[in-house]
Amino acid sequence: MGVAQTPTEAVRLEGVSIVYRLPDGTNYAAVARIDLAVAPGEFVALVGPTGCGKSTLLNVVAGLIAPSAGQVLIDGSPLAGINRRAGYLFQQEALFPWKTALANVALGLEVRGLPRRECEDRARHWLGRVGLAAFADRYPHQLSGGQKKRVGLAQVLACDPAILLMDEPFGPLDAQTRSIMGDLLLELWSAEKKAVLFVTHDLEEAIALADRVVIMSAGPEARLIGDHRVPISRPRDTHEVRLTPDFLEIHRTLWHELRNEVIKGYQRSELSP
Amino acid sequence: MKSKFSLVFWQIFVLFSFLGAWHVGTEIGILDPFFFSRPWDVLVRTWRDFVSGTIWRHLWITLVETVLAFVIGSIAGVMTGFWLARKERLSAVLQPYLKAINAMPRVVLAPIFALWFGLGIWSKVALGVTLVFFIVFFAVYQGVREVSPVLVANARILGMNERQMLRHLYLPAALSWMFASLHTAVGFALVGAVVGEYLGSAAGLGYRIQQAEGSFDVTGVFSGMLILAVFVLLIDGIVSFVERRLLVWRPQAASTTLQG
Numbered sequence: 342m343g344v345a346q347t348p349t350e351a352v353r354l355e356g357v358s359i360v361y362r363l364p365d366g367t368n369y370a371a372v373a374r375i376d377l378a379v380a381p382g383e384f385v386a387l388v389g390p391t392g393c394g395k396s397t398l399l400n401v402v403a404g405l406i407a408p409s410a411g412q413v414l415i416d417g418s419p420l421a422g423i424n425r426r427a428g429y430l431f432q433q434e435a436l437f438p439w440k441t442a443l444a445n446v447a448l449g450l451e452v453r454g455l456p457r458r459e460c461e462d463r464a465r466h467w468l469g470r471v472g473l474a475a476f477a478d479r480y481p482h483q484l485s486g487g488q489k490k491r492v493g494l495a496q497v498l499a500c501d502p503a504i505l506l507m508d509e510p511f512g513p514l515d516a517q518t519r520s521i522m523g524d525l526l527l528e529l530w531s532a533e534k535k536a537v538l539f540v541t542h543d544l545e546e547a548i549a550l551a552d553r554v555v556i557m558s559a560g561p562e563a564r565l566i567g568d569h570r571v572p573i574s575r576p577r578d579t580h581e582v583r584l585t586p587d588f589l590e591i592h593r594t595l596w597h598e599l600r601n602e603v604i605k606g607y608q609r610s611e612l613s614p
Numbered sequence: 615m616k617s618k619f620s621l622v623f624w625q626i627f628v629l630f631s632f633l634g635a636w637h638v639g640t641e642i643g644i645l646d647p648f649f650f651s652r653p654w655d656v657l658v659r660t661w662r663d664f665v666s667g668t669i670w671r672h673l674w675i676t677l678v679e680t681v682l683a684f685v686i687g688s689i690a691g692v693m694t695g696f697w698l699a700r701k702e703r704l705s706a707v708l709q710p711y712l713k714a715i716n717a718m719p720r721v722v723l724a725p726i727f728a729l730w731f732g733l734g735i736w737s738k739v740a741l742g743v744t745l746v747f748f749i750v751f752f753a754v755y756q757g758v759r760e761v762s763p764v765l766v767a768n769a770r771i772l773g774m775n776e777r778q779m780l781r782h783l784y785l786p787a788a789l790s791w792m793f794a795s796l797h798t799a800v801g802f803a804l805v806g807a808v809v810g811e812y813l814g815s816a817a818g819l820g821y822r823i824q825q826a827e828g829s830f831d832v833t834g835v836f837s838g839m840l841i842l843a844v845f846v847l848l849i850d851g852i853v854s855f856v857e858r859r860l861l862v863w864r865p866q867a868a869s870t871t872l873q874g
Binding site for chain 1: 762764765767768770771772773774778782783786790862863864865
Protein backbone atom coordinates (compact mmCIF):
# COMPACT_ATOMS: atom_id res chain seq x y z
CA MET A 342 0.00 0.00 0.00
CA GLY A 343 1.99 2.93 -1.30
CA VAL A 344 -0.61 5.42 -0.12
CA ALA A 345 0.67 5.53 3.47
CA GLN A 346 2.96 8.57 3.31
CA THR A 347 2.17 10.57 0.18
CA PRO A 348 0.58 13.98 0.90
CA THR A 349 -1.82 13.65 -2.05
CA GLU A 350 -4.29 11.45 -0.17
CA ALA A 351 -7.86 12.60 -0.56
CA VAL A 352 -8.63 11.97 3.11
CA ARG A 353 -6.24 11.34 5.97
CA LEU A 354 -7.22 10.92 9.62
CA GLU A 355 -4.38 11.31 12.14
CA GLY A 356 -5.00 10.15 15.71
CA VAL A 357 -8.64 11.21 15.61
CA SER A 358 -10.53 10.83 18.90
CA ILE A 359 -14.10 11.85 19.58
CA VAL A 360 -15.35 12.38 23.12
CA TYR A 361 -18.97 13.23 23.93
CA ARG A 362 -20.23 14.87 27.07
CA LEU A 363 -23.25 12.87 28.18
CA PRO A 364 -26.28 14.53 29.82
CA ASP A 365 -25.26 13.14 33.23
CA GLY A 366 -21.96 15.04 33.04
CA THR A 367 -19.65 12.10 32.32
CA ASN A 368 -17.56 11.80 29.18
CA TYR A 369 -18.03 9.08 26.59
CA ALA A 370 -15.09 8.32 24.29
CA ALA A 371 -16.77 7.14 21.10
CA VAL A 372 -13.67 6.55 18.96
CA ALA A 373 -10.01 6.71 19.96
CA ARG A 374 -6.82 7.49 18.02
CA ILE A 375 -7.98 6.52 14.54
CA ASP A 376 -5.52 6.65 11.65
CA LEU A 377 -6.98 6.13 8.20
CA ALA A 378 -6.14 7.22 4.67
CA VAL A 379 -8.21 7.17 1.49
CA ALA A 380 -6.40 7.67 -1.83
CA PRO A 381 -7.98 9.71 -4.65
CA GLY A 382 -10.37 7.50 -6.57
CA GLU A 383 -10.28 4.78 -3.94
CA PHE A 384 -13.45 3.12 -2.61
CA VAL A 385 -13.09 2.36 1.10
CA ALA A 386 -15.83 0.71 3.14
CA LEU A 387 -15.91 1.18 6.89
CA VAL A 388 -17.59 -1.72 8.66
CA GLY A 389 -18.32 -2.11 12.33
CA PRO A 390 -20.90 -3.27 14.84
CA THR A 391 -23.93 -1.04 15.43
CA GLY A 392 -23.13 1.95 17.62
CA CYS A 393 -19.34 1.78 17.18
CA GLY A 394 -19.10 5.40 16.07
CA LYS A 395 -18.54 4.91 12.35
CA SER A 396 -21.17 7.47 11.40
CA THR A 397 -19.63 9.89 13.89
CA LEU A 398 -16.27 9.40 12.20
CA LEU A 399 -17.90 10.18 8.85
CA ASN A 400 -19.36 13.40 10.29
CA VAL A 401 -15.85 14.38 11.36
CA VAL A 402 -14.57 13.92 7.80
CA ALA A 403 -17.54 15.98 6.56
CA GLY A 404 -16.62 18.74 8.99
CA LEU A 405 -20.04 18.60 10.67
CA ILE A 406 -18.36 17.91 14.03
CA ALA A 407 -14.79 18.68 15.11
CA PRO A 408 -12.62 15.89 16.53
CA SER A 409 -11.73 16.09 20.22
CA ALA A 410 -8.11 15.21 19.38
CA GLY A 411 -6.10 14.56 16.24
CA GLN A 412 -6.71 16.11 12.85
CA VAL A 413 -8.30 15.54 9.46
CA LEU A 414 -6.27 16.28 6.31
CA ILE A 415 -8.14 16.83 3.05
CA ASP A 416 -5.79 16.76 0.03
CA GLY A 417 -2.95 17.31 2.48
CA SER A 418 -4.32 20.40 4.22
CA PRO A 419 -6.00 20.40 7.64
CA LEU A 420 -9.79 20.58 7.64
CA ALA A 421 -11.45 23.49 9.44
CA GLY A 422 -15.23 23.88 9.29
CA ILE A 423 -17.33 22.23 6.59
CA ASN A 424 -15.48 20.01 4.12
CA ARG A 425 -16.02 21.85 0.83
CA ARG A 426 -14.56 19.02 -1.24
CA ALA A 427 -16.95 16.38 0.04
CA GLY A 428 -20.44 15.27 -0.88
CA TYR A 429 -22.53 13.44 1.71
CA LEU A 430 -25.29 10.91 1.14
CA PHE A 431 -27.27 10.46 4.35
CA GLN A 432 -29.00 7.38 5.65
CA GLN A 433 -32.11 9.35 6.55
CA GLU A 434 -34.35 11.43 4.34
CA ALA A 435 -32.36 14.55 3.40
CA LEU A 436 -34.17 15.93 0.34
CA PHE A 437 -35.90 19.29 0.64
CA PRO A 438 -39.61 18.34 0.65
CA TRP A 439 -40.75 21.69 -0.85
CA LYS A 440 -38.51 21.37 -3.89
CA THR A 441 -39.02 19.19 -6.96
CA ALA A 442 -36.51 16.45 -7.80
CA LEU A 443 -34.92 18.81 -10.34
CA ALA A 444 -34.70 21.72 -7.88
CA ASN A 445 -33.21 19.40 -5.26
CA VAL A 446 -30.46 18.26 -7.62
CA ALA A 447 -29.79 21.83 -8.75
CA LEU A 448 -29.62 23.12 -5.18
CA GLY A 449 -25.91 22.54 -4.54
CA LEU A 450 -25.03 24.28 -7.82
CA GLU A 451 -27.43 27.15 -7.15
CA VAL A 452 -25.81 27.68 -3.74
CA ARG A 453 -22.41 27.90 -5.45
CA GLY A 454 -23.74 30.78 -7.53
CA LEU A 455 -23.90 29.15 -10.96
CA PRO A 456 -26.23 30.76 -13.53
CA ARG A 457 -29.76 29.42 -13.28
CA ARG A 458 -29.69 28.02 -16.81
CA GLU A 459 -26.55 25.99 -16.16
CA CYS A 460 -27.83 24.71 -12.80
CA GLU A 461 -30.92 23.37 -14.52
CA ASP A 462 -29.03 21.80 -17.43
CA ARG A 463 -26.58 20.03 -15.13
CA ALA A 464 -29.35 18.92 -12.79
CA ARG A 465 -31.27 17.45 -15.73
CA HIS A 466 -28.12 15.68 -16.87
CA TRP A 467 -27.64 14.10 -13.44
CA LEU A 468 -31.28 13.13 -13.06
CA GLY A 469 -30.84 11.30 -16.36
CA ARG A 470 -27.67 9.60 -15.12
CA VAL A 471 -29.56 8.13 -12.15
CA GLY A 472 -32.44 7.11 -14.43
CA LEU A 473 -35.03 9.64 -13.28
CA ALA A 474 -35.20 11.99 -16.27
CA ALA A 475 -38.97 11.56 -16.39
CA PHE A 476 -39.42 12.45 -12.71
CA ALA A 477 -37.93 15.97 -12.74
CA ASP A 478 -41.15 17.67 -11.63
CA ARG A 479 -42.07 15.24 -8.87
CA TYR A 480 -41.86 16.23 -5.22
CA PRO A 481 -40.05 13.90 -2.80
CA HIS A 482 -43.30 12.57 -1.28
CA GLN A 483 -44.33 11.42 -4.76
CA LEU A 484 -41.20 9.25 -5.12
CA SER A 485 -40.44 5.77 -3.80
CA GLY A 486 -37.63 5.12 -1.29
CA GLY A 487 -35.24 3.99 -4.02
CA GLN A 488 -36.11 6.96 -6.24
CA LYS A 489 -35.45 9.36 -3.38
CA LYS A 490 -32.03 7.79 -2.89
CA ARG A 491 -31.33 8.25 -6.60
CA VAL A 492 -32.26 11.93 -6.36
CA GLY A 493 -30.02 12.22 -3.29
CA LEU A 494 -27.15 10.62 -5.19
CA ALA A 495 -27.69 13.01 -8.12
CA GLN A 496 -27.83 15.96 -5.72
CA VAL A 497 -24.44 14.98 -4.29
CA LEU A 498 -22.75 14.10 -7.58
CA ALA A 499 -24.01 17.21 -9.43
CA CYS A 500 -21.69 19.28 -7.23
CA ASP A 501 -18.77 17.16 -8.48
CA PRO A 502 -17.14 16.53 -5.09
CA ALA A 503 -13.68 14.95 -4.96
CA ILE A 504 -14.73 12.91 -1.95
CA LEU A 505 -17.97 11.00 -1.53
CA LEU A 506 -19.09 10.24 2.03
CA MET A 507 -21.89 7.72 2.43
CA ASP A 508 -23.55 6.79 5.72
CA GLU A 509 -25.39 3.47 5.24
CA PRO A 510 -27.12 5.16 2.31
CA PHE A 511 -29.03 2.08 1.16
CA GLY A 512 -29.83 0.84 4.66
CA PRO A 513 -33.56 1.61 4.61
CA LEU A 514 -34.14 0.05 1.17
CA ASP A 515 -35.34 -3.47 0.39
CA ALA A 516 -32.79 -6.09 -0.71
CA GLN A 517 -33.47 -5.90 -4.48
CA THR A 518 -33.39 -2.10 -4.56
CA ARG A 519 -30.17 -2.14 -2.53
CA SER A 520 -28.49 -4.38 -5.05
CA ILE A 521 -29.63 -2.18 -7.96
CA MET A 522 -28.48 0.97 -6.15
CA GLY A 523 -25.09 -0.68 -5.50
CA ASP A 524 -24.65 -1.36 -9.22
CA LEU A 525 -25.69 2.20 -10.06
CA LEU A 526 -23.21 3.56 -7.52
CA LEU A 527 -20.35 1.47 -8.95
CA GLU A 528 -21.25 2.51 -12.49
CA LEU A 529 -21.22 6.22 -11.61
CA TRP A 530 -18.12 5.86 -9.46
CA SER A 531 -16.11 4.07 -12.17
CA ALA A 532 -16.91 6.93 -14.55
CA GLU A 533 -16.05 9.71 -12.08
CA LYS A 534 -13.40 8.02 -9.89
CA LYS A 535 -14.05 9.84 -6.68
CA ALA A 536 -12.59 8.89 -3.31
CA VAL A 537 -15.39 7.12 -1.44
CA LEU A 538 -15.77 6.48 2.27
CA PHE A 539 -18.75 4.18 2.64
CA VAL A 540 -20.05 3.36 6.11
CA THR A 541 -22.12 0.20 6.54
CA HIS A 542 -22.80 -2.57 9.01
CA ASP A 543 -23.41 -4.98 6.14
CA LEU A 544 -20.16 -6.88 5.44
CA GLU A 545 -21.42 -8.36 2.15
CA GLU A 546 -22.33 -4.93 0.83
CA ALA A 547 -18.89 -3.62 1.87
CA ILE A 548 -16.99 -6.39 0.05
CA ALA A 549 -19.18 -6.21 -3.05
CA LEU A 550 -18.60 -2.47 -3.46
CA ALA A 551 -15.20 -1.53 -2.05
CA ASP A 552 -11.49 -1.67 -2.95
CA ARG A 553 -10.64 -1.83 0.73
CA VAL A 554 -12.64 -2.86 3.77
CA VAL A 555 -11.71 -1.33 7.12
CA ILE A 556 -13.11 -2.94 10.27
CA MET A 557 -13.88 -1.00 13.43
CA SER A 558 -14.06 -2.47 16.91
CA ALA A 559 -17.05 -2.07 19.21
CA GLY A 560 -17.21 1.15 21.24
CA PRO A 561 -16.40 2.83 23.55
CA GLU A 562 -12.95 3.87 22.36
CA ALA A 563 -13.53 2.13 19.06
CA ARG A 564 -10.39 1.56 16.99
CA LEU A 565 -9.60 0.20 13.55
CA ILE A 566 -8.77 -3.48 13.91
CA GLY A 567 -8.53 -4.64 10.31
CA ASP A 568 -7.70 -3.24 6.89
CA HIS A 569 -8.13 -5.59 3.92
CA ARG A 570 -7.80 -5.08 0.19
CA VAL A 571 -10.61 -6.80 -1.73
CA PRO A 572 -8.97 -9.00 -4.39
CA ILE A 573 -11.90 -8.96 -6.80
CA SER A 574 -11.57 -7.46 -10.28
CA ARG A 575 -13.84 -4.77 -11.68
CA PRO A 576 -16.30 -4.19 -13.19
CA ARG A 577 -18.36 -6.10 -10.66
CA ASP A 578 -21.98 -7.10 -10.53
CA THR A 579 -22.83 -6.56 -6.87
CA HIS A 580 -25.24 -9.47 -6.89
CA GLU A 581 -23.28 -12.01 -8.96
CA VAL A 582 -20.01 -11.29 -7.13
CA ARG A 583 -21.39 -12.75 -3.90
CA LEU A 584 -21.30 -16.23 -5.39
CA THR A 585 -17.61 -16.22 -6.44
CA PRO A 586 -14.94 -18.15 -4.48
CA ASP A 587 -12.85 -14.99 -3.96
CA PHE A 588 -15.79 -13.29 -2.32
CA LEU A 589 -16.52 -16.21 -0.03
CA GLU A 590 -12.87 -16.43 0.92
CA ILE A 591 -12.48 -12.80 2.00
CA HIS A 592 -15.93 -12.80 3.54
CA ARG A 593 -14.87 -15.67 5.80
CA THR A 594 -11.68 -13.86 6.87
CA LEU A 595 -13.41 -10.57 7.58
CA TRP A 596 -16.39 -12.10 9.31
CA HIS A 597 -14.01 -13.87 11.65
CA GLU A 598 -12.57 -10.51 12.70
CA LEU A 599 -15.90 -8.73 12.85
CA ARG A 600 -17.84 -11.42 14.71
CA ASN A 601 -16.13 -10.97 18.07
CA GLU A 602 -16.72 -7.22 17.89
CA VAL A 603 -20.37 -7.65 17.06
CA ILE A 604 -20.77 -9.93 20.06
CA LYS A 605 -18.88 -7.47 22.27
CA GLY A 606 -21.07 -4.68 20.95
CA TYR A 607 -24.21 -6.60 21.88
CA GLN A 608 -22.95 -7.46 25.35
CA ARG A 609 -22.01 -3.82 26.06
CA SER A 610 -25.31 -2.47 24.83
CA GLU A 611 -27.15 -4.97 27.02
CA LEU A 612 -25.05 -4.26 30.11
CA SER A 613 -25.14 -0.48 29.85
CA PRO A 614 -28.28 1.20 31.19
CA MET B 615 -67.72 10.69 -8.34
CA LYS B 616 -70.68 8.87 -6.86
CA SER B 617 -69.35 9.23 -3.30
CA LYS B 618 -68.84 12.96 -3.88
CA PHE B 619 -72.42 13.28 -5.06
CA SER B 620 -73.78 11.37 -2.10
CA LEU B 621 -71.66 13.52 0.24
CA VAL B 622 -73.23 16.71 -1.14
CA PHE B 623 -76.64 15.07 -0.95
CA TRP B 624 -76.25 14.27 2.73
CA GLN B 625 -74.86 17.72 3.49
CA ILE B 626 -77.95 19.30 1.93
CA PHE B 627 -80.12 16.74 3.73
CA VAL B 628 -78.75 17.92 7.09
CA LEU B 629 -79.54 21.54 6.19
CA PHE B 630 -83.14 20.82 5.18
CA SER B 631 -83.82 18.55 8.16
CA PHE B 632 -82.68 21.36 10.44
CA LEU B 633 -84.80 23.99 8.65
CA GLY B 634 -87.74 21.58 8.51
CA ALA B 635 -87.62 20.85 12.24
CA TRP B 636 -87.36 24.56 12.96
CA HIS B 637 -90.33 25.34 10.70
CA VAL B 638 -92.52 22.60 12.12
CA GLY B 639 -91.54 23.63 15.67
CA THR B 640 -92.76 27.18 15.11
CA GLU B 641 -95.93 25.99 13.33
CA ILE B 642 -97.14 23.64 16.07
CA GLY B 643 -96.17 26.07 18.84
CA ILE B 644 -93.19 24.36 20.51
CA LEU B 645 -90.99 27.26 19.43
CA ASP B 646 -92.28 30.78 20.01
CA PRO B 647 -91.60 32.80 16.82
CA PHE B 648 -90.92 35.87 18.97
CA PHE B 649 -87.85 34.17 20.47
CA PHE B 650 -86.94 31.79 17.63
CA SER B 651 -88.27 33.53 14.50
CA ARG B 652 -89.17 31.42 11.42
CA PRO B 653 -86.76 30.04 8.81
CA TRP B 654 -88.77 31.59 5.99
CA ASP B 655 -88.78 35.01 7.68
CA VAL B 656 -85.02 34.85 8.11
CA LEU B 657 -84.51 34.01 4.42
CA VAL B 658 -86.86 36.75 3.29
CA ARG B 659 -85.14 39.32 5.53
CA THR B 660 -81.72 38.30 4.24
CA TRP B 661 -82.94 38.49 0.65
CA ARG B 662 -84.37 41.98 1.20
CA ASP B 663 -81.14 43.22 2.77
CA PHE B 664 -79.19 42.10 -0.25
CA VAL B 665 -81.69 43.42 -2.80
CA SER B 666 -82.05 46.80 -1.10
CA GLY B 667 -78.26 46.98 -0.84
CA THR B 668 -78.10 47.92 2.85
CA ILE B 669 -75.97 44.89 3.73
CA TRP B 670 -73.16 45.44 1.24
CA ARG B 671 -71.55 48.29 3.14
CA HIS B 672 -71.49 46.24 6.35
CA LEU B 673 -70.11 43.18 4.59
CA TRP B 674 -67.38 45.30 3.03
CA ILE B 675 -66.37 46.82 6.39
CA THR B 676 -66.17 43.39 8.04
CA LEU B 677 -64.20 41.99 5.10
CA VAL B 678 -61.68 44.85 5.24
CA GLU B 679 -61.24 44.40 8.99
CA THR B 680 -60.79 40.65 8.62
CA VAL B 681 -58.24 40.94 5.82
CA LEU B 682 -56.26 43.65 7.60
CA ALA B 683 -56.23 41.71 10.88
CA PHE B 684 -55.15 38.57 9.06
CA VAL B 685 -52.38 40.23 7.04
CA ILE B 686 -50.93 42.32 9.88
CA GLY B 687 -51.22 39.48 12.43
CA SER B 688 -49.66 36.94 10.05
CA ILE B 689 -46.71 39.12 9.07
CA ALA B 690 -46.01 40.01 12.71
CA GLY B 691 -46.45 36.35 13.74
CA VAL B 692 -44.13 34.97 11.05
CA MET B 693 -41.43 37.52 11.78
CA THR B 694 -41.57 37.16 15.56
CA GLY B 695 -41.83 33.37 15.42
CA PHE B 696 -38.92 33.19 13.05
CA TRP B 697 -36.79 35.52 15.10
CA LEU B 698 -37.50 33.95 18.51
CA ALA B 699 -37.06 30.38 17.21
CA ARG B 700 -33.45 31.22 16.46
CA LYS B 701 -32.83 33.03 19.77
CA GLU B 702 -32.90 30.26 22.38
CA ARG B 703 -32.22 32.47 25.42
CA LEU B 704 -34.56 35.32 24.54
CA SER B 705 -37.46 32.99 23.82
CA ALA B 706 -36.93 31.26 27.18
CA VAL B 707 -37.07 34.66 28.93
CA LEU B 708 -40.25 35.73 27.08
CA GLN B 709 -42.03 32.35 27.31
CA PRO B 710 -44.21 33.02 30.42
CA TYR B 711 -45.28 36.45 29.15
CA LEU B 712 -46.28 35.12 25.74
CA LYS B 713 -48.30 32.37 27.37
CA ALA B 714 -49.97 34.82 29.77
CA ILE B 715 -50.96 37.23 26.98
CA ASN B 716 -52.22 34.40 24.80
CA ALA B 717 -54.37 33.02 27.63
CA MET B 718 -56.05 36.44 28.09
CA PRO B 719 -59.70 36.43 26.88
CA ARG B 720 -59.65 38.97 24.04
CA VAL B 721 -63.11 40.33 24.88
CA VAL B 722 -61.63 42.19 27.85
CA LEU B 723 -59.23 43.96 25.48
CA ALA B 724 -61.98 45.28 23.20
CA PRO B 725 -62.92 48.34 25.34
CA ILE B 726 -59.24 49.29 25.71
CA PHE B 727 -58.68 49.04 21.97
CA ALA B 728 -61.82 51.15 21.39
CA LEU B 729 -60.27 53.73 23.71
CA TRP B 730 -56.89 53.61 21.98
CA PHE B 731 -57.90 53.28 18.35
CA GLY B 732 -61.39 54.81 18.33
CA LEU B 733 -64.69 53.27 17.20
CA GLY B 734 -63.64 52.93 13.54
CA ILE B 735 -62.17 49.85 11.92
CA TRP B 736 -58.75 49.97 13.61
CA SER B 737 -59.92 48.89 17.07
CA LYS B 738 -61.47 45.79 15.41
CA VAL B 739 -58.34 45.15 13.38
CA ALA B 740 -56.29 45.36 16.58
CA LEU B 741 -58.54 42.79 18.28
CA GLY B 742 -58.20 40.43 15.28
CA VAL B 743 -54.44 40.91 15.23
CA THR B 744 -54.07 39.80 18.86
CA LEU B 745 -55.85 36.56 17.92
CA VAL B 746 -54.13 35.88 14.58
CA PHE B 747 -50.66 36.82 15.80
CA PHE B 748 -50.44 34.09 18.43
CA ILE B 749 -51.78 31.33 16.19
CA VAL B 750 -49.26 32.12 13.47
CA PHE B 751 -46.48 32.87 15.93
CA PHE B 752 -46.71 29.52 17.73
CA ALA B 753 -47.00 27.59 14.46
CA VAL B 754 -43.94 29.25 12.91
CA TYR B 755 -41.93 29.08 16.13
CA GLN B 756 -42.56 25.34 16.39
CA GLY B 757 -41.98 24.81 12.66
CA VAL B 758 -38.58 26.48 12.59
CA ARG B 759 -37.40 24.70 15.74
CA GLU B 760 -38.45 21.32 14.41
CA VAL B 761 -36.61 21.48 11.09
CA SER B 762 -34.98 18.08 10.66
CA PRO B 763 -31.33 18.07 11.83
CA VAL B 764 -30.44 15.87 8.83
CA LEU B 765 -31.82 18.54 6.50
CA VAL B 766 -29.73 21.16 8.32
CA ALA B 767 -26.63 18.95 7.97
CA ASN B 768 -27.36 18.43 4.27
CA ALA B 769 -27.80 22.19 3.76
CA ARG B 770 -24.43 22.84 5.42
CA ILE B 771 -22.69 20.14 3.37
CA LEU B 772 -24.18 21.56 0.18
CA GLY B 773 -22.32 24.73 1.11
CA MET B 774 -25.16 27.03 2.23
CA ASN B 775 -24.36 30.15 4.21
CA GLU B 776 -26.72 31.61 6.83
CA ARG B 777 -28.68 33.62 4.27
CA GLN B 778 -29.12 30.65 1.94
CA MET B 779 -30.18 28.42 4.83
CA LEU B 780 -32.82 31.00 5.66
CA ARG B 781 -34.08 31.07 2.08
CA HIS B 782 -33.99 27.39 1.18
CA LEU B 783 -34.58 25.79 4.58
CA TYR B 784 -36.02 27.86 7.42
CA LEU B 785 -38.36 30.12 5.44
CA PRO B 786 -40.08 27.30 3.50
CA ALA B 787 -40.38 25.28 6.71
CA ALA B 788 -41.88 28.25 8.56
CA LEU B 789 -44.27 29.09 5.71
CA SER B 790 -45.52 25.54 5.46
CA TRP B 791 -46.42 25.69 9.15
CA MET B 792 -47.99 29.09 8.68
CA PHE B 793 -50.21 27.70 5.95
CA ALA B 794 -51.13 24.79 8.19
CA SER B 795 -52.55 27.34 10.63
CA LEU B 796 -54.19 29.42 7.90
CA HIS B 797 -57.77 28.20 8.34
CA THR B 798 -57.64 28.84 12.07
CA ALA B 799 -55.98 32.22 11.58
CA VAL B 800 -58.54 33.47 9.04
CA GLY B 801 -61.39 32.25 11.25
CA PHE B 802 -60.01 34.13 14.23
CA ALA B 803 -59.44 37.28 12.20
CA LEU B 804 -63.17 37.25 11.46
CA VAL B 805 -64.01 36.52 15.11
CA GLY B 806 -61.92 39.52 16.16
CA ALA B 807 -63.65 41.79 13.65
CA VAL B 808 -67.18 40.70 14.52
CA VAL B 809 -66.68 40.72 18.30
CA GLY B 810 -65.12 44.17 18.04
CA GLU B 811 -68.07 45.45 15.99
CA TYR B 812 -70.51 43.87 18.39
CA LEU B 813 -68.98 45.62 21.38
CA GLY B 814 -68.94 49.08 19.87
CA SER B 815 -69.07 50.39 16.31
CA ALA B 816 -71.24 52.01 13.69
CA ALA B 817 -70.92 49.47 10.87
CA GLY B 818 -70.19 45.82 10.06
CA LEU B 819 -71.94 42.46 10.49
CA GLY B 820 -71.32 42.45 14.25
CA TYR B 821 -72.92 45.88 14.49
CA ARG B 822 -75.98 44.66 12.55
CA ILE B 823 -76.45 41.71 14.88
CA GLN B 824 -76.02 43.91 17.93
CA GLN B 825 -78.58 46.41 16.58
CA ALA B 826 -81.10 43.65 15.94
CA GLU B 827 -80.60 42.22 19.43
CA GLY B 828 -81.05 45.68 20.93
CA SER B 829 -84.56 45.88 19.45
CA PHE B 830 -85.52 42.21 20.15
CA ASP B 831 -85.49 41.57 16.42
CA VAL B 832 -84.66 37.86 16.49
CA THR B 833 -85.21 37.53 12.73
CA GLY B 834 -82.54 40.20 12.20
CA VAL B 835 -80.13 38.40 14.53
CA PHE B 836 -80.55 35.08 12.71
CA SER B 837 -80.30 36.81 9.35
CA GLY B 838 -76.99 38.34 10.47
CA MET B 839 -75.75 34.94 11.67
CA LEU B 840 -76.76 33.35 8.36
CA ILE B 841 -74.81 35.95 6.38
CA LEU B 842 -71.85 35.44 8.72
CA ALA B 843 -71.94 31.67 8.20
CA VAL B 844 -72.00 31.94 4.41
CA PHE B 845 -69.25 34.56 4.60
CA VAL B 846 -67.05 32.16 6.67
CA LEU B 847 -67.62 29.29 4.24
CA LEU B 848 -66.66 31.51 1.29
CA ILE B 849 -63.46 32.72 2.95
CA ASP B 850 -62.57 29.17 3.97
CA GLY B 851 -63.07 28.04 0.37
CA ILE B 852 -60.68 30.72 -0.85
CA VAL B 853 -58.11 29.69 1.79
CA SER B 854 -58.38 26.03 0.73
CA PHE B 855 -57.84 27.06 -2.89
CA VAL B 856 -54.75 29.16 -2.06
CA GLU B 857 -53.42 26.37 0.16
CA ARG B 858 -53.74 23.76 -2.60
CA ARG B 859 -51.88 26.01 -5.00
CA LEU B 860 -49.04 26.87 -2.62
CA LEU B 861 -48.51 23.53 -0.88
CA VAL B 862 -48.38 21.21 -3.90
CA TRP B 863 -45.28 19.59 -2.44
CA ARG B 864 -47.22 18.33 0.56
CA PRO B 865 -48.68 14.84 0.84
CA GLN B 866 -52.49 15.11 0.69
CA ALA B 867 -53.03 13.56 4.11
CA ALA B 868 -51.22 16.45 5.76
CA SER B 869 -53.52 19.16 4.41
CA THR B 870 -55.54 21.01 7.00
CA THR B 871 -59.29 20.90 7.49
CA LEU B 872 -61.89 23.45 8.45
CA GLN B 873 -61.30 24.67 11.98
CA GLY B 874 -62.03 28.40 12.02
